[in-house]
Amino acid sequence: MTDPTPVFDDLRDESEELDRLVGELGEDDWALATPAAGWTVAHQIAHLAWTDRSALLAVTDLAAFAEEVEKALADPERFVDDGAEEGAGLPPAQLLAEWRAGRDALHKALCAAPRGVRFPWYGPPMSAASMATARLMETWAHGQDIADAVHVLRPPTDRLRHVARIGVRARDFAFGVQGLTPPEEEFRVELTPPSGDGDGDADSDGGGELWTYGPEDAAQRVTGPALDFCLLVTRRAHRADLAVRAQGADADRWLDIAQAFAGPPGAGRPPKGATK
Known part of the structure; x- marks a missing residue:
């Protein structure tokens, strides 16, 4: 079986690179509009934090994750935006701290996950490696929205x-x-x-x-x-x-x-x- 550790490490590195970008922003910068309609820089980080929390539940607490799925089914048009909106209302320092804590907990959970186990998600179930890959894709893509908003050119990496x-x-x-x-x-x-x-x-x-x-x-x-x-x-x-x-x-x-x-x-x- 292929060792999934590299993608776990790449997800951590991708997140840390984005963290360095937003960690240097002034408080007013968190309210800047990004190319995603209606989403500010704060919405982007709040969405990543919300999705990390959902992924952590999927890996560690199936009952709690099932409750989150029920919420999504009850309002499929709004549940993603609502999650981002809730987090975006926090002070930037608190939002940043919560994102850091959540992604660190997810990294540890993914690394500890048994090989071959597939975890539930809003779509098809995923292995720990697939979940990390999806999280990396989202982190990079939403990071691109933030970079565009603050007019920063990010050097691409082989991640x-x-x-x-x-x-x-x-x-x-x-x-x-x-x-x-x-x-x-x-x-x-x-x-x-x-x-x-x-x-x-x-x-x-x-x-x-x-x-x-x-x-x-x-x-x-x-x-x-x-x-x-x-x-x-x-x-x-x-x-x-x-x-x-x-x-x-x-x-x-x-x-x-x-x-x-x-x-x-x-x-x-x-x-x-x-x-x-």
Whole structure:
């Protein structure tokens, strides 16, 4: 069985990098609007703290997590926003302390989780490694919203391999959530990692220069920088502003609808220069 420790460590590192960014903000900065409509910097951190708490319950307290699922089912349109709104009302120092404590508790719980066990979630059950991967994807994506709000350019890291892998694996889900039938054939995806010499992952061809997924001889292909692909599948940038390219009609359609997260796709981001 593959050792899940690297993704646990990468989640911790991704969170700490975002922590350094928000930890330097003034109190007024927490009220800045982010690209997510209606969400401030405080809403973004509150959402991460809320989701970390939910994940901790899923791993450590099944009965308590079941109660949270019931709340979500009672108000599926609002439960995510309500969780963010509640936390965003806290003083920034308190919100930051609660996020730190919650993610530390989750890290310890994930590391201690038995191998092979799958934990309940709002979608399909997940292993500890899958849960950590999903948390890393969300932390990076919501961190991007915050970076955009405070006009900070974050250097990308090879931790993006986790986000890219979710994006590739969620291809059929992205078609389904749009009411479309997923293509039967697999695509080839070739991404240039931020380091330029990434070591790939379980789906890699081992070449050391690209992160690769899918059959090498696939007729339909997607290529480009891993950063741009991750911005695309988390819907943090418009396709028109990214250097991700498709070969084949179905692959081209996928780039219009790709998403790495569960739930509805949302409005996404407009192209740069577009009138809102």
